[in-house]
Amino acid sequence: MSTAAAPAPAAPAAGVTRRPHPGWSIAVGAGAVAGLVGSVLLYRHAVRIDRQPSPAAGAPDVAVPHYATPWVLAAAGAALVGLLLAVTLVTALVRRRTDAVLVPDVSVLAAAPHPYPAPDGPEFPAPAAVGTHPDDVWRPPVQATG
Numbered sequence: 001m002s003t004a005a006a007p008a009p010a011a012p013a014a015g016v017t018r019r020p021h022p023g024w025s026i027a028v029g030a031g032a033v034a035g036l037v038g039s040v041l042l043y044r045h046a047v048r049i050d051r052q053p054s055p056a057a058g059a060p061d062v063a064v065p066h067y068a069t070p071w072v073l074a075a076a077g078a079a080l081v082g083l084l085l086a087v088t089l090v091t092a093l094v095r096r097r098t099d100a101v102l103v104p105d106v107s108v109l110a111a112a113p114h115p116y117p118a119p120d121g122p123e124f125p126a127p128a129a130v131g132t133h134p135d136d137v138w139r140p141p142v143q144a145t146g
Contacts, residue, residue, distance in 0.1 A: 028089045035082025039075045046071030 051061040
């Protein structure tokens with residue numbers, strides 16, 4: 001029987017993030033579904049349709065919808081939370097599937113040649129000295145007469 005300690009796990013490479021617990025995806029998915037279903041139920045509670053008798057003889061009754069603003073706002077808030085959780089879940093699943101590192105290696109970008117010539121090249125002449133252009137001369141303002 002060996003008494004040697006097991007080696008410590010290696011630290012993740014730079015730019016690699018730790019994956020969330022698998023239960024996190026289930027919880028976010030359940031929250032998204034609950035938010036969207038809750039928004040539908042809240043909106044159904046917010047709308048009440050009353051039937052008014054028609055003023056014309058023989059015409060069908062008139063349906064008049066009544067909206068309860070607090071319930072409509074609660075439904076909109078629940079829908080917003082549900083949609084944000086759904087977007088979070090989709091992005092987490094896409095990241096997990098592709099294992100893409102979203103942070104670029106800037107050392108590669110710094111070593112690449114610049115795509116444009118230097119600003120002091122023949123394409124970009126040096127600017128003229130300040131005050132040499134005719135429009136750079138100060139003139140007193142013109143005053144209206146009369």
